[in-house]
Amino acid sequence: MARRVPGDGGRDAARNGKASGAGNTARNGGPAGRSARAGAAASGAGSAASGAGSNGTASNTAGSNSTASGAASNGTPGTAGGPAGPGTSGAANLPDVQPQPQSPSPSRSRAKRKAGGDELEALLLGGVPRHTAYEVCKAAGIPYDEARRYWRAMGFADVGQARAFTDADVDALLRLGGMPRSGLFTEDFAVQVARSMGQTTARLAEWQVDVLFDAFDTAGVGSEQMAEFGYRIGRRVLPELEELLVYVWRRQLAAAAGRVRQQMQEHAEGLQAVGFADLVSFTRLSRQLSEEELARLVSVFEANAADTVAYGGGRLIKTLGDEIMFAADSPARAARIALDLLGAMRRTEAVPELRIGVAYGHVVQRNGDIYGTTVNLAARLTSLAEPDQIVVDPELAAALASDSTFELEPIGTRMVRGLGEIEPSALTAG
Structure with a gap:
């Protein structure tokens, strides 16, 4: 699925890492219900948010990602958000998450699960994957080798020429490739930007997906319902989480810039x-x-x-x-x-x-x-x-x-x- 996609346009970046809820540390010791994710979740929630989840990052170039790291863990002075958020979860805060009767027909259940997973994937990626890597590079006007550097820097696996990309991936390459082409930055600088975002949002996405699944476990949501519920919750909270991610990142960026400025003024770098x-x-x-x-x-x-x-x-x-x-x-x-x-x-x-x-x-x-x-x-x-x-x-x-x-x-x-x-x-x- 698109989970293994290398690169997924900017705005999605923000969406992906967030729509899924957190808890990196508690991942290995979570409730037993977690083992049931493999079925429905693999095609849906977990899949999209983990691999493709960080994808869109590139498009919001300067932004969404780099901060997430600070957002989730640092919490510098004046920074809203801080580290408190990640540790909290609970079914009480999940909208409409109530266990539903299982479908009597296994075939109908599998079809529903697949549809729910595909919908969630499209929601997180901002579109249905339909392009190959070469098609994305051609549309963006970026050489394949350069695009591959960006995708690797963001932490995306090689999917060959599978149709695993969306239009958002074109946006991402245009933004990253535009940096060296502007004459203001080098390609190495663009790669570092991509790497900072990829590494930061990968942990953020895993953390948030864990929190979401923990909440599902607590609410008694079965494995075959997770993709469906992930989609319903994603539609409701994804835009707000995207805005919040950018907000926290800007606060962290301002705090970091202030520290550097103060060090330079005091000659105590x-x-x-x-x-x-x-x-x-x-x-x-x-x-x-x-x-x-x-x-x-x-x-x-x-x-x-x-x-x-x-x-x-x-x-x-x-x-x-x-x-x-x-x-x-x-x-x-x-x-x-x-x-x-x-x-x-x-x-x-x-x-x-x-x-x-x-x-x-x-x-x-x-x-x-x-x-x-x-x-x-x-x-x-x-x-x-x-x-x-x-x-x-x-x-x-x-x-x-x-x-x-x-x-x-x-x-x-x-x-x-x-x-x-x-x-x-x-x-x-x-």
Whole structure:
């Protein structure tokens, strides 16, 4: 189905990643009903939103996608949305999702399921797939090799010359191909734009599809009804989700541009505080809890952590299951976020204690991630921390020394693997 399509015009991009609801983390431990998706969902909801789902992204070139990543996880200051949304789902919010009687005829049931899947696919893609890759390239005036670079960058599989493309794919190639042809950008720049959108919206689409199916499971929707219900819900919420995606992306873009501008004005480019927060005894818990319970634990941890980081004016860089990585532009802001993270988790019975390490120094920013010795040091400090403790490096401690809202207690010289001896401190509220 179009799920495996490489590329699907801009506006659809926004539509796809959204119409499906989220929950990347909880995917593996979801309710049993999820195994039933293979039948009806494969032709419909899951299919369209996962592969083709990210397709349309290209068309909204600058927009829809790149942000989604921020939208779903970062939640920078001033950014609406933030990370809270993904963790919530529920049948109560699903319009008209009530179990219906099964069709008495297996053949009629299969026909209905196929029709529902085709309709959902066309809804998400913005049209019925009817073009081959070469037809799309010819219509857009883009060489096939160049188009293939864009499709690969967006994460779309090679479908050969199957009729798996819509008119929206032509729009997408026109927009991406127009960048180097304008003389303002190179083809490599266009490929990077496509890659940022593809990687970001792929996770967003998977996350949102999981949330939708979890809601279906809760509502008692059977596997043979999922495509039909996905179509009904998609028609109702897709336009709103598309607008919301662009809105959140613009807010994230404004926040990111503001940070860069501030760094340039202060001549402190690349200087940031980086922190890691790690769940204590996660390996032991993973052996004691069921997959569903473990997924819920990780989901609650990530949602609470993302909210706390966003509210404190930081950025959630990545989540690693039992660990999160965040960054902030000032030492005080990073320290406050670390303290708030401990406080938030103490109030959440379902989440075990945390260990947190924070370091301050120069970092390298690339493709939404950060690298460098400061990042490595923060990770090492996390392993030095006791449960429910925050350990910071000497640079961060020195930057906070005159701030009475924080207290710092040296914990002795420690050998940090790969970095030598340092003298870290334990951070508490003043």
